[in-house]
Amino acid sequence: MGTTQLESVPEPKYWHLKTVLSEALDSEFTVGEILPNERDLAARFGVARATLRQALEQLELEGRLQRRRGVGTTVAPPRVGVAIGTEHQIWPGTGDDAWQAVDSAVAAPPAAVATALQTPREQAVHIVRRSRVSQGRPVAAELLYVPQASVPALTAIDTPSGPARARAVLRELQRLELEGQDRAVELGSARADDAKELDRLPGAPVLVVTTRFFAEGRTAALSVATYRADTCRLTFGASGGVEIHDGPERQAS
Amino acid sequence: MGTTQLESVPEPKYWHLKTVLSEALDSEFTVGEILPNERDLAARFGVARATLRQALEQLELEGRLQRRRGVGTTVAPPRVGVAIGTEHQIWPGTGDDAWQAVDSAVAAPPAAVATALQTPREQAVHIVRRSRVSQGRPVAAELLYVPQASVPALTAIDTPSGPARARAVLRELQRLELEGQDRAVELGSARADDAKELDRLPGAPVLVVTTRFFAEGRTAALSVATYRADTCRLTFGASGGVEIHDGPERQAS
DNA sequence: TAGTGGTCTAGACCACTGA
DNA sequence: CAGTGGTCTAGACCACTAG
Known part of the structure; x- marks a missing residue:
C-alpha cells in the first residue's frame, strides 16, 4: 500500500x-x-x-x-483552411477554382485507379496534373484520371502538350452532366513527385483526398489530391473554416 | 542483398x-x-x-x-471506410449512429473551444465523451462541447452521472432546431486520454474532425472527434467509400 | 520469464542552403 | 565556405505481452 x-x-x-x-x-x-x-x-x-x-x-x-x-x-503560421467541396461540387476546372493545370499525358493508370474507374487494366487514360496554391504556398498536388471514354472528342494528336493540353481535357470533361460524387480522406505519405511539388521531402505526411466523379452512369473521372498535412486544414461545408482543435491556440489575431 | x-x-x-x-x-x-x-x-x-x-x-x-x-x-487489413457526414448531418446522437456515449461532465473548456463557441472563457460547458467502434475496433474518440445555454432544461443536480448523463445531454440538444454545420479535417497527434481509448500510444497520428453545430443563430455545440489515422479512411458523400489511393492494393477478396 | 516493440544515447557523415 | 537539418550506426535499457 x-x-x-x-x-x-x-x-x-x-x-x-x-x-x-x-x-x-x-x-x-x-x-x-x-x-x-x-x-x-x-x-x-x-x-x-x-x-x-x-x-x-x-x-x-x-x-x-x-x-x-x-x-x-x-x-509555423496557423494552418491554412483549404476549402474542399465547394469548388469540387462541380467538375474540376470549372470556374477559377484555385487549381492550376500543370501537365497532361495519356498513360496506363495504377492498378487501384483502374479498378475504381471500372476500366480494363492497361487501358490508357488521360492523366492531368494540377497544383493548388493558397496564400502563395503550394498546398496540394492532384492527379486527375479521365478515361478516354469520358472525353471522346479528344484525340491524342491534335492537342498541344503541357498546361494547354491539361486544360483541354478539363474543358471536354465539363461537357458531361455531373450526376454525383464521392469523397474520401486518409493519411498518406508523399510520393517523390508530389513531395517535390509540395516543397517537402519524400515521405512527408499528406492528406489524400480521393474524389470520384459520376456521369453517364459510371465513374467518369477520379481525382487523387494530396494536401500537405502539416500546413493544411481541410474545410467542408458553407463557411470558411474552424480554428479549433485540442492544442492551445497561437493567437487570436 | x-x-x-x-x-x-x-x-x-x-x-x-x-x-x-x-x-x-x-x-x-x-x-x-x-x-x-x-x-x-x-x-x-x-x-x-x-x-x-x-x-x-x-x-x-x-x-x-x-x-x-x-x-x-x-x-494490417485495408483501412476501414468510416462515414462522416451522413450520421452527422443531424444532431449527434440522433438515431443509432455508431457512436456510444461514454461519460459527461460540466467543466471549463479549452481556450480554443471557448473561442469557437463564443462563450466567455471560464464559462463551464457540458463535455460529453463518446467513442465510435467499427467492425469491433475502436476508431474514434470524441469530445462534444455543449454550452449550458443550449440545454437549459438540464440541471447539474438531478441527472445521473456516466453514460446516462451523456445521453441526457444529447437528448436535450436534439430539441433545438439544427440550422447548419461546419466541418474541418486536419492531422493531429493523440492526447494521452484519446490514445488510451483508441488503443494506441500517445502521439499516434490521428485525423481530427471538428464540427460546429449551429442553432438559434449561434454555435450550439462543438464536436472534436479524433480518428485513428492508421486504420481509418474518412468517407464523405453518398456511397460507402472509395478503395483508392496511390499505393498498390492488397487484394480484392 | 522470454521476447517484443518503444525509448534513448553519442557519436558519424551526408545533402542542402545561403552568405 | 560554415551551418543547418537529414540519415545512419551500434549499442543500451525499459515497458509491455503472453505462455
Whole structure:
C-alpha cells in the first residue's frame, strides 16, 4: 500500500520535451521566428539530438514548426483552411477554382485507379496534373484520371502538350452532366513527385483526398489530391473554416 | 542483398527499405500475418534497427502494418471506410449512429473551444465523451462541447452521472432546431486520454474532425472527434467509400 | 520469464542552403 | 565556405505481452 503511485508512468522524454517546447512556442516565440539549431537545443535540454528531433517531428506534424534542411527550424503560421467541396461540387476546372493545370499525358493508370474507374487494366487514360496554391504556398498536388471514354472528342494528336493540353481535357470533361460524387480522406505519405511539388521531402505526411466523379452512369473521372498535412486544414461545408482543435491556440489575431 | 544504388540521387536507405517491404507485403504476406521481429529484419537487410524502424513507421502510417509492443508487427487489413457526414448531418446522437456515449461532465473548456463557441472563457460547458467502434475496433474518440445555454432544461443536480448523463445531454440538444454545420479535417497527434481509448500510444497520428453545430443563430455545440489515422479512411458523400489511393492494393477478396 | 516493440544515447557523415 | 537539418550506426535499457 503506502503511496499511491498509480499513474506514475514515466513519461517519455520526447513527450515531455514536446510539451515544454509547445508551451514555449506559445509564450516566447512569434510566427516565423527561427529556433536555435537542433544541437544547441538538445544540449540545452540535456538530451540526445535524436530525442530532441522526436519532439520536433511531432510538433512539425501538428503544424507548429517548419523545418528546412540547410536553413533551420521556424515557428509555423496557423494552418491554412483549404476549402474542399465547394469548388469540387462541380467538375474540376470549372470556374477559377484555385487549381492550376500543370501537365497532361495519356498513360496506363495504377492498378487501384483502374479498378475504381471500372476500366480494363492497361487501358490508357488521360492523366492531368494540377497544383493548388493558397496564400502563395503550394498546398496540394492532384492527379486527375479521365478515361478516354469520358472525353471522346479528344484525340491524342491534335492537342498541344503541357498546361494547354491539361486544360483541354478539363474543358471536354465539363461537357458531361455531373450526376454525383464521392469523397474520401486518409493519411498518406508523399510520393517523390508530389513531395517535390509540395516543397517537402519524400515521405512527408499528406492528406489524400480521393474524389470520384459520376456521369453517364459510371465513374467518369477520379481525382487523387494530396494536401500537405502539416500546413493544411481541410474545410467542408458553407463557411470558411474552424480554428479549433485540442492544442492551445497561437493567437487570436 | 546487393542494393541497387545506381540512382542519380542517393535514395535514403529507409525509403528504399520501405519500398522493398511494401512489395514484399503485397506478394508474400497475408493480412494478419506476423512479420519477423525488428532485430531480425534489420540484420536481414543489413541496416541498423533504427533505420529499419524508420521504414516500419512509414508503413504503419500508411496503414500497411500494425505494431504492438510486447506482441509484434502484423500485416494490417485495408483501412476501414468510416462515414462522416451522413450520421452527422443531424444532431449527434440522433438515431443509432455508431457512436456510444461514454461519460459527461460540466467543466471549463479549452481556450480554443471557448473561442469557437463564443462563450466567455471560464464559462463551464457540458463535455460529453463518446467513442465510435467499427467492425469491433475502436476508431474514434470524441469530445462534444455543449454550452449550458443550449440545454437549459438540464440541471447539474438531478441527472445521473456516466453514460446516462451523456445521453441526457444529447437528448436535450436534439430539441433545438439544427440550422447548419461546419466541418474541418486536419492531422493531429493523440492526447494521452484519446490514445488510451483508441488503443494506441500517445502521439499516434490521428485525423481530427471538428464540427460546429449551429442553432438559434449561434454555435450550439462543438464536436472534436479524433480518428485513428492508421486504420481509418474518412468517407464523405453518398456511397460507402472509395478503395483508392496511390499505393498498390492488397487484394480484392 | 522470454521476447517484443518503444525509448534513448553519442557519436558519424551526408545533402542542402545561403552568405 | 560554415551551418543547418537529414540519415545512419551500434549499442543500451525499459515497458509491455503472453505462455
